Amino acid sequence: MNSFEEINLKGFIDEPIAADLDIVAEINKLKKEKNAVILAHYYQEPDIQDIADYIGDSLGLSQEAAKTNADIIVFAGVHFMAETAKILSPNKRVLLPDSKAGCSLSDSCPAHLFKIFKAKYPDHLVITYVNCTAELKALSDIVCTSSNAVQIVNSLPANQKIIFGPDKNLGAYVIKQTARDMVLWNGACMVHEIFAQQKIVKLKERHPEAKFIAHPECEEPILAMADYIGSTTGLLNYSINNPATEFIVATETGIIHQMEKANPNKVFIPAPPNNLCACNDCPHMKRNTLEKLYLCLKNELPEIEVPLDIIEKARKPIERMLDISARLGL
Numbered sequence: 001m002n003s004f005e006e007i008n009l010k011g012f013i014d015e016p017i018a019a020d021l022d023i024v025a026e027i028n029k030l031k032k033e034k035n036a037v038i039l040a041h042y043y044q045e046p047d048i049q050d051i052a053d054y055i056g057d058s059l060g061l062s063q064e065a066a067k068t069n070a071d072i073i074v075f076a077g078v079h080f081m082a083e084t085a086k087i088l089s090p091n092k093r094v095l096l097p098d099s100k101a102g103c104s105l106s107d108s109c110p111a112h113l114f115k116i117f118k119a120k121y122p123d124h125l126v127i128t129y130v131n132c133t134a135e136l137k138a139l140s141d142i143v144c145t146s147s148n149a150v151q152i153v154n155s156l157p158a159n160q161k162i163i164f165g166p167d168k169n170l171g172a173y174v175i176k177q178t179a180r181d182m183v184l185w186n187g188a189c190m191v192h193e194i195f196a197q198q199k200i201v202k203l204k205e206r207h208p209e210a211k212f213i214a215h216p217e218c219e220e221p222i223l224a225m226a227d228y229i230g231s232t233t234g235l236l237n238y239s240i241n242n243p244a245t246e247f248i249v250a251t252e253t254g255i256i257h258q259m260e261k262a263n264p265n266k267v268f269i270p271a272p273p274n275n276l277c278a279c280n281d282c283p284h285m286k287r288n289t290l291e292k293l294y295l296c297l298k299n300e301l302p303e304i305e306v307p308l309d310i311i312e313k314a315r316k317p318i319e320r321m322l323d324i325s326a327r328l329g330l
């Protein structure tokens, strides 16, 4: 068994696993014994998605974390998602298979700098995208996700002044959809800024019947080419409901697993990045593995802790988002 120092340093439990162990069966057994639930984001590895009790986008995962009866939530996602689950269910234990599974977008907005930025606009309401730290949420009035950002902004009075952070691309998309003049924080996601416009144009020429679908964290020139823009759940639903048989997908590649499962006769092509790396795989999401998930559930570590004062301040803007979403049927 590793020491706490070792786990903190590596981010996960590094323990040998017998080669003949049926990890899937063990995880299912441990889940029952411990009354644990596994919540997974669509960007996780397929084998993690396949063992999860619930797979979803950021909004769906928050809604699920708020209502689960489990004693332990194993969050197969990244740090800010597990933190959000802890804030919504502070009496439950929340585990993250690799505590170093972070987020470049969240990192692009340190709370101490945002506090200075916010002070410049004292009459503005602060809306933050859920992809941020608990400290940043504690400085916010309302949280949003990619599936409800437009509706949340539209639910506010037209003359309401707004600061939106940390994602400038989602912010610019929301401004376009709502015609609101929001002040934006200059943050972005490393995965969604990697798509190459010229390569997508060429790919579209080679697949003229394909629908090009994109996540709103992408930059404006990419979104301008899209037949559909939406959250991961939105993209998945579009792939199911649209009669097209080919789709070029501009988001993290993990979502393609569910698209292929739901549409066995359709073809999904990941949008190309601007170099030869696999940069549209999120290096943070992909830190989690089935082995780490098993060891995390077995040892109940690494565990997410959020200071009580931050939980209290961050819960209000998240609950405000959940209330507005419930009212709008999202």
Ligand code: 13P
Pocket (backbone or CB within 6 Å): 056, 057, 058, 059, 131, 145, 146, 147, 189, 217, 230, 231, 232, 233
């Ligand atoms: P959604 O799950 O809201 O589509 O967001 C995608 C994302 O980047 C999560 O990190």
Ligand code: SF4
Pocket (backbone or CB within 6 Å): 078, 102, 103, 104, 105, 106, 131, 189, 190, 191, 192, 252, 282, 283, 284, 285
């Ligand atoms: Fe963060 Fe981007 Fe990875 Fe989502 S895909 S977790 S926004 S770095």
